[in-house]
């Protein structure tokens with residue numbers, strides 16, 4: 148499914164594509180890039196969520212062009228079709244916010260092969276499929292920027308998250324690998340590593356009792372969970388010319404959690 152809406156005074160900014168665009172961090176990233184006057188491509192598995200996000204963006208940024216594709220990042224055929232649709236619509240892709248992901252919190256002795264595959268398929272393989280498609284577009288137009296949302300749990304570990312940690316560590320390694328391979332193509336690739344951020348994903352874990360918000364705040368040197376906007380600011384920097392010499396980096400936005408070796 149593809150759905151396009153052209154803003155009243157259509158902008159001619161960079162083409163910025165975001166996966167996992169319907170809610171949470173991805174949705175917040177779109178606000179920031181819309182405010183910069185970029186042209187937006189939204190991908191998500193949730194068609195209703197995408198339609199709602201598109202309506203809100205049209206309401207809040209009437210000059211910004213939006214183009215939606217419904218697809219699962221875990222399905223390489225759907226990903227190829229989605230990027231073909233974006234290429235057909237905009238003719239180029241300048242920035243990929245490779246953000247779609249799921250959590251997988253389960254004791255490792257109980258983790259099923261299906262659980263493992265689901266986390267790896269979405270959180271790691273999906274990131275690669277989208278990187279490869281974006282890389283092909285960016286090579287053809289002389290370069291671009293890819294920001295892969297990993298996690299602080301791609302850098303440090305936690306119990307009962309084996310598949311998630313393995314996938315996110317894979318995203319960090321993948322980002323570095325593509326950064327060194329594609330630098331000569333003018334493509335910068337970085338990993339963004341959030342700590343605990345208040346989104347639907349984390350709220351559902353708190354509601355299920357899988358996370359304790361007070362303990363997380365107490366363990367975080369800055370004394371709070373992050374907001375989507377905390378992560379958005381880092382994405383805007385990495386996507387900007389201010390980061391022109393930054394590639395192959397895993398940038399933490401975690402309030403100091405990872406640095407803290409105490410308690």
Ligand SMILES: NC(=O)c1ccc[n+]([C@@H]2O[C@H](COP(=O)([O-])OP(=O)(O)OC[C@H]3O[C@@H](n4cnc5c(N)ncnc54)[C@H](O)[C@@H]3O)[C@@H](O)[C@H]2O)c1
Pocket residue numbers: 166167168169170171172173190191192193196218219220221246247248249250269273296297298299340341342343344345346347348349
């Ligand atoms: N929230 C946090 O604390 C936190 C911390 C570290 C990393 N992250 C990472 O940030 C990213 C965004 O997380 P969030 O908190 O905004 O999550 P969220 O659940 O609020 O949003 C995730 C979005 O991804 C979409 N999605 C899920 N599976 C998909 C698939 N197969 N194909 C396409 N879209 C799919 C969902 O429909 C949803 O719109 C994820 O990669 C997550 O692992 C989040």
